[in-house]
Amino acid sequence: MKRIAIDMDEVIADLFTSQLTMFNNDYKENISPEDIMGKKLRHHRPDLTEELSNYLKQPTFFRDLEVIEDSQEVIKELSKHYEIFITTAAMEYPTSFTEKYEWLKKHFPFLNDMNFVFCGDKSIIHADYLIDDNVRHFKGFSGQGVLYTANHNINEIGYDRVNNWQEVKDYFSKRVK
Amino acid sequence: MKRIAIDMDEVIADLFTSQLTMFNNDYKENISPEDIMGKKLRHHRPDLTEELSNYLKQPTFFRDLEVIEDSQEVIKELSKHYEIFITTAAMEYPTSFTEKYEWLKKHFPFLNDMNFVFCGDKSIIHADYLIDDNVRHFKGFSGQGVLYTANHNINEIGYDRVNNWQEVKDYFSKRVK
Numbered sequence: 001m002k003r004i005a006i007d008m009d010e011v012i013a014d015l016f017t018s019q020l021t022m023f024n025n026d027y028k029e030n031i032s033p034e035d036i037m038g039k040k041l042r043h044h045r046p047d048l049t050e051e052l053s054n055y056l057k058q059p060t061f062f063r064d065l066e067v068i069e070d071s072q073e074v075i076k077e078l079s080k081h082y083e084i085f086i087t088t089a090a091m092e093y094p095t096s097f098t099e100k101y102e103w104l105k106k107h108f109p110f111l112n113d114m115n116f117v118f119c120g121d122k123s124i125i126h127a128d129y130l131i132d133d134n135v136r137h138f139k140g141f142s143g144q145g146v147l148y149t150a151n152h153n154i155n156e157i158g159y160d161r162v163n164n165w166q167e168v169k170d171y172f173s174k175r176v177k
Numbered sequence: 178m179k180r181i182a183i184d185m186d187e188v189i190a191d192l193f194t195s196q197l198t199m200f201n202n203d204y205k206e207n208i209s210p211e212d213i214m215g216k217k218l219r220h221h222r223p224d225l226t227e228e229l230s231n232y233l234k235q236p237t238f239f240r241d242l243e244v245i246e247d248s249q250e251v252i253k254e255l256s257k258h259y260e261i262f263i264t265t266a267a268m269e270y271p272t273s274f275t276e277k278y279e280w281l282k283k284h285f286p287f288l289n290d291m292n293f294v295f296c297g298d299k300s301i302i303h304a305d306y307l308i309d310d311n312v313r314h315f316k317g318f319s320g321q322g323v324l325y326t327a328n329h330n331i332n333e334i335g336y337d338r339v340n341n342w343q344e345v346k347d348y349f350s351k352r353v354k
Contacts, residue, residue, distance in 0.1 A: 005301070044182070068336055068343035083303050091290050113268050114290045120291030124262050142303055176331035 001083050002028065002174070005117075005127035006075065008088040010150040012108075013065040016041075019055055023048075029125050038155045050174070062099040070165035076110055078172055084111060085127060089137070091120035131168065135159060146171065181254065181349070182294075182304035183315070185265035185277065187327040189285075193218075196232055200225075215332045239276040244284050247342035253287055253348050254351055261288060262304060266314070268297035277304040308345065312336060323348065 002052060009015040009075045016033070018092055020166060024031060026044070027048070032136030042052045090100055097118060104116055122130065130137065131146045135156050138145030146170075147159040162168045193210070194216060201208060204225070213221045230237055235305045235321070251320040252261060267277055274295060281293055299307065300317030307314065308323045312333050314321030324336040339345045347351075 003301075007318075035336075055345055083296075087301075090280075090295070091293055092277045094275065094290075097278070097295070098271065101268075101271045101274070113271075115301070116268055116297060118267070118274070118295040120289075120293060121262075124180075124292075124294055126301050127278070165236055 001081070002128040002175075003083040003085060003086045004078060004129045005087040005125050007130070007132040007134070007148070008086060008104075009065075009150050010133040011131055011148045012068050012071040012075070012086075013062070013103065015056075015062075015065055016151055018061070018065055018175075019052065022055055022131075023052065033151050037151060038150045044084065048051075053112075056093050057095050059095060059099060062093075062096045063103055065103065068165065070169075072108065074165040074169045075108065077169065079110065081174065083115070085115045085125075086111065086115055086161075087117040087119060087122060087125050087130070088120065089120055089134075090118035091154075131162070178258070179305040179352075180260040180262060180303075181255060181306045181308065182187075182262045182264040182299075182302050182320075184280075184309040184325070185263060186242075186310070187245075187310040187342070188308055188325045189245050189248040189252070189282065190239070191245050192242055193328055195238070199232055200229065201239075202226075203228075210328050214328060218331045220299065231339055233270050234272050236272060236276060239270075240280055244317060245301045245342065247346075249284065249349070251342040251346045252285065253345065256287065259349065260292070262292045262294055264294040264302050264304075265295060265312075266297055266299065267295035289334075297340065303325065306349075308339070 006012060019029055023041060042049045055156055078084060087105060088100060111118055122137040125141060129144045130141050131148050133148045133150040133153055135147060135153065145159055147153060147156060147161045149161060149163045162171055183189060187237060200206065200218060219226045255261060263270055263281060265277060267273055277316045299314040302318060304318045305316050307320055308325050310325045310327040310330055312330065322336055324330060326332060326338060326340040339348055
């Protein structure tokens with residue numbers, strides 16, 4: 001059985017929408033996703049890099065993230081044909097460990113928590129595929145990287161790309177056959 | 178540069194001594210390591226499996242563990258020639274995440290926290306070597322397993338074995354040369 005490693009933030013957990021909403025509220029801004037296409041919010045407001053990072057250090061931030069559309073259904077289906085691991089770069093926000101774990105147990109109860117991985121450098125991941133929104137994690141990864149479209153990575157080229165979970169389903173259903 | 182993945186509990190963190198001391202104190206016992214050679218404490222007292230597991234769920238338990246002798250010096254030396262990752266099966270005790278992270282930052286400040294991995298099933302680890310006291314983690318591991326001697330694994334045969342950190346040093350110095 002082949003193995004798919006799946007990132008959390010911006011792949012199954014909608015970090016971007018939460019962060020943008022909090023930012024617009026706190027700074028009386030009205031930035032839309034289109035305004036910052038191709039970059040992260042911290043690149044749009046480098047003067048507020050620390051404040052933006054602080055959102056992610058709030059214990060409740062990760063707990064309350066919305067689930068990305070269709071990810072639950074598609075992962076459940078994929079888990080019949082593939083070994084599924086959730087591999088998240090949690091070391092960047094050590095205060096998030098417990099919330100990330102509880103979020104996964106709540107929203108993906110059908111996954112085995114022995115297959116959750118909190119790491120930093122994802123070259124440590126031994127899998128056939130890695131679905132991730134950050135291309136830096138494909139460097140050194142020994143399997144096939146699959147770029148999950150996020151606002152910030154829209155201009156990246158040269159990778160297998162999926163735009164939503166229905167496309168993830170198609171991508172892998174072709175491979176099983 | 179080749180990569181060594183290193184387990185925490187019973188390899189760099191002395192979980193066994195702490196657990197045995199607490200157990201003897203709480204249950205007015207006087208069990209020595211020799212009394213339970215070749216097995217874990219929970220196999221010696223299966224009636225107390227849950228109570229023994231509860232020790233590991235106390236938030237302070239992992240924070241206060243002693244460092245295994247010579248592990249700091251040898252890992253520091255090894256890190257000149259190898260990529261070092263710390264790979265711990267933290268998903269078994271989700272309440273331990275923060276304490277394990279802080280313990281590593283305190284006792285191994287020279288390691289990059291991007292190379293810390295909290296996981297469950299270690300077949301996800303992509304490394305050339307895995308130093309671990311639990312042989313079950315070698316099953317499915319794609320590299321070379323190196324069994325670090327612990328009280329409970331003393332009767333395991335068929336593995337490369339190291340009895341202390343000086344032997345780890347010797348094991349890898351031969352390979353670099």
